[in-house]
Amino acid sequence: MADGGALPGLQRIAGLVRSVRTPEFEGITFHEITSKSALNKVPAASHVPFRWTVNPYRGCSHACTYCLSGYAPISMADGSTIPLARVRPGDHVLGTRLEGRSRRLVRTQVLDHWRTSKPAFRVELDGGTSIVASGDHRFLTADGWKHVAPGGDDEPERPHLTTRDHLMGLRRSVVGAAVRPGDALAVSYVRAMDVELPMFDLTTGTGDFIAHGVVSHNCFARNTHTYLDLDAGDDFDRQVIVKVNVADVLRREVSRRTWAREHVAMGTNTDPYQRAEGRYRLMPGIIEALAGSGTPFSILTKGTLLRRDLPLLRRAAEDVPVGIGVSLALLDETLHRSVEPGTPTPKARLDLIRAVRAAGLPCTVLLAPILPGLTDSEKQLSALVAAVADAGATGISHIPLHLRPGAREWYLGWLEATRPDLLPLYQRLYHGGSYSHQRYRDWLRARVEPHLRRHRLRADDEPADEPADGTLDDRRRPLHGKRWGPRLTPEPAPAEPGQEALF
Template sequence: MRWEAQELAVTDGAALPGLQRLSGLVRSVRTPEFEGITFHEVTSKSALNKVPEASHVPFRWTVNPYRGCSHACTYCLSGYAPITMADGSTVPLARVRPGDQVLGTRAEGLSRRLVRTQVLDHWRTSKPAFRLELDGGTSIVASGDHRFLTADGWKHVAPAAEGEPPRPSLTTRDRLVGLRRGVVGAAVRADDALTVSYVRPMDVELPMFDLTTGTGDFIAHGVVSHNCFARNTHTYLDLDAGDDFNRQVIVKVNVADVLRREVSRRSWSREHVAMGTNTDPYQRAEGRYRLMPGVIEALAGSGTPFSILTKGTLLRRDLPLLRRAAEDVQVGVGVSLALLDETLHRSVEPGTPTPKARLELVRSVREAGLPCTVLLAPILPGLTDSEEHLSALVAAVADAGATGISYIPLHLRPGAREWYLDWLESTRPDLLPLYRRLYHRGSYSDQRYRDWLRARVEPHLRRYRLRDDDAEPMVDDRRRPLHGRRWGPRVTPEPTPAEPAQDALF
């Protein structure tokens, strides 16, 4: 197979917005084997990524050899947009940097209040500009893809382009949600002075910027503004957020060398490193670039425990290497599997290995003598949470020899929420009332549903002795590992009396 390389001096029209100026860009390549996909090879300055405390995940370090490009709403606002910082001052968006503390919001019951949040990333490109005028005199320049929080929920500045799925967009008389006092703890609310008076295209392309923050939003021009969370929605949903994520892939070609230097430092404390929690390290591109063998060798050689979560069957290639690594460090392997239904799989997880292929991967991992936890995620209300489906799914995972099971109900964070509900409306509109009830307070399902789901899943896990809490911890601190570790043989389920049928609560 011949890969087509482009010279550095040549501008690639298919490259990610702004990527031509990306520091460390080596080349952009295409191949007939990956039709429609452009791989942007970069040299990375760092490999270990520290997870922000606000993320509340059970690990502090990750390594991501690959990074998909962001959702279309990533680059949103003019660089002059005033961003409200955590101390109440304002800074132009173009000057905000990762690590800065800004104000975001958090839902508390029926209200939403200001909280401190950290800027995790900062982005730039050029896009067609729109001017948004508010009754109180505020003038905002943004892209049509940008979203603001209104009294009726998140809305884009402009409708979808012709031929694209419809999306909520601003109209005159929409009231935006904004702040009255830039103080942590203060409530934000819709205000008459923030009523949209008009939205018009400016017929010009301008530089645009956006942020990724810990809360998923920030305050721009005094109103609540949606930020870039496209990459995170892939983690929570295990779904594509848009064509760009599939068609534009950033490859950190030197990740193993950089990682080897970082973990050899005397200051490195050999904490657990989790991989696959953001982008899948065994996506199809790994077959070409073969970055993971070097990553595994670097971690194992330094005595660093690690875990891998994937839905990619390409992991089978590295099982001998993982087995050798497990002789020196604690190694956890997790396979993500959300459902068994092939038709539903093709709809919500196109382009990924089939459920059958992933179950075979679990068998291969166990036959190699390695532990393998299966992450049932996301469990989709009304689609994959029935007694029949969960019983069959857990039984299939147990039969494949998994050493533990974790499960997560669907999260609908900003960005994921709009994408998923649009998909649901086109495929199962009868379920929309259910989702409005379950997610009326924010990104997470109603606590009653989570309790109901736990009561439905746990008996199956106990039957097969697959509760992930029973697995041996992989790290000796208070942070519970993502993937459990248990080295025992396959468990044969003990027969248990049939339980009475439980009526659905939702």
């Protein structure tokens, strides 16, 4: 049935056909659109081994806790961050003041806070930060204040962001620290989202504030999930955009003479075999379009619905290279119900791995996201790798949890309610940004690799040799009790793949 209660502004999405709800997907609204493009080009700044993706869905009916996002993070005067929507008049935040030739952080008071609605733009930075703002919003760049987008046809020309700009940001949330540009703050792209979204505004004593770690003032939208042009909290789980014509559009794109038949990766943003695929059946047409054009492809999923298409995938593998990946982060059923409600159980995913292998297809397993203090013990990882090996996996890679701004607030809120004893650990591991500390990543790799060798499974990185005497080096000793203070600055982590429509 048509949904009269859809989010305000969704009617303005380009190509919107209708918004529907169905009894079998209680609480979820599907917004069916006709898309102009199917292939999406990954920005050059993303350190991933592929350049193209196809995403038939935006949003996810799996409802994973760690996929959620809150409001744009605002740097408070006490060094903490809170979502923009929770800031109130009278609060003290970090602003800036020009002192000589340097602009430095100062304590300033919030004088007003309100909400409005405006057409939204996405600003993607080379370091992986994704910001949603109105076109009128201004950021401080190395060349001065600039609007997100140029003015309208009947408006005077104004400075606006381009890919040559570097935003000014903070390295330390300390009053008196200077704000500077950085490579991670270079603008990767600015794109109109073709939707009107709620925006939040602050008035401060300095006329600016720090959001997403950069200097800004004027309106900000609620921080959205990187892969969905909507609120990334409940909306990411409950407002799913469906590209109903994606297979037809893809078929036209891959038949062009200019298409070089490069590898296409699916499941890198939203899961193509989420529950909604059972209703819309978009993947068979996508698989046929890619295989029919001679385009190699891979699929990463946690959805057992992939079993439906195994005969089709097996036929496709006779014509083009086909890679299948299944993500599985834990075996604990209780923890699974808490952090991944709505997703197939660990047992169901192990059965999926067996089914893929029985169909004669290779199956790599992505152990992700590994949750520090929750799923990274020697016993847990040993059992997980053993179970995956027993299911017949042909390879394993692993990724620790990422906590992007917004998702950070949601996940840490869940952690505070369920395991408050782990909050100090997360504050140490993630104090420098969205990625866990480099020492933790090294430690985790060293802990996982011996289990891979034991089961003769290959990994993404060639493991280092174990000590000849069989002893464990420091990287494999438990780190949860170590004191990792702010003096340890994590190395910049590679940007996660964003999306840029080419056609």
